[in-house]
Amino acid sequence: xxxxxxxxxxxxxxxxxxxxxxxxxxxxxxxxxxxxxxxxxxxxxxxxxxxxxxxxxxxxxxxxxxxxxxxxxxxxxxxxxxxxxxxxxxxxxxxxxxxxxxxxxxxxxxxxxxxxxxxxxxxxxxxxxxxxxxxxxxxxxxxxxxxxxxxxxxxxxxxxxxxxxxxxxxxxxxxxxxxxxxxxxxxxxxxxxxx
Numbered sequence: 001x002x003x004x005x006x007x008x009x010x011x012x013x014x015x016x017x018x019x020x021x022x023x024x025x026x027x028x029x030x031x032x033x034x035x036x037x038x039x040x041x042x043x044x045x046x047x048x049x050x051x052x053x054x055x056x057x058x059x060x061x062x063x064x065x066x067x068x069x070x071x072x073x074x075x076x077x078x079x080x081x082x083x084x085x086x087x088x089x090x091x092x093x094x095x096x097x098x099x100x101x102x103x104x105x106x107x108x109x110x111x112x113x114x115x116x117x118x119x120x121x122x123x124x125x126x127x128x129x130x131x132x133x134x135x136x137x138x139x140x141x142x143x144x145x146x147x148x149x150x151x152x153x154x155x156x157x158x159x160x161x162x163x164x165x166x167x168x169x170x171x172x173x174x175x176x177x178x179x180x181x182x183x184x185x186x187x188x189x190x191x192x193x194x195x
Contacts, residue, residue: 041137045112050115
């Protein structure tokens with residue numbers, strides 16, 4: 001669905017609607033279980049802001065497939081703010097709390113969860129943060145959107161949607177847990193381009 005350019009000159013195109021996001025997360029949840037051969041030792045760590053609610057949604061879907069899983073006990077949040085290499089350019093980031101599951105991450109299969117994979121720098125920061133917290137057996141990456149333009153040799157193991165984009169475009173993920181647009185909670189992925 002295309003949205004006409006507003007007074008700001010930004011053209012918006014919805015590339016994933018709510019149902020598309022739900023389908024992508026269902027598929028990723030099944031892929032995670034298959035790659036891990038079940039839920040044993042599985043930990044999902046969402047990268048704030050939007051990676052954490054995505055991790056929670058994935059954990060709920062995994063728990064729906066395997067009732068032995070308690071979604072709350074396998075989900076955590078990994079703040080990477082202080083590990084970023086762009087703090088001098090973007091110094092206004094406020095750190096959020098890192099919350100690990102009660103079982104920790106040592107010798108676990110940790111799946112980092114983020115909304116958009118772009119340059120790879122956020123994931124590099126997440127790997128550094130993870131190394132300070134423990135030693136997982138395996139680290140995997142799940143993202144809702146991979147838009148390309150990597151600056152580091154990082155790739156996702158589980159991708160909801162590959163979206164080839166130009167570097168001038170922005171990919172915006174809106175999630176009901178965080179985003180209100182026009183007073184309503186919205187679940188969508190939008191590509192914005194200056195017209």
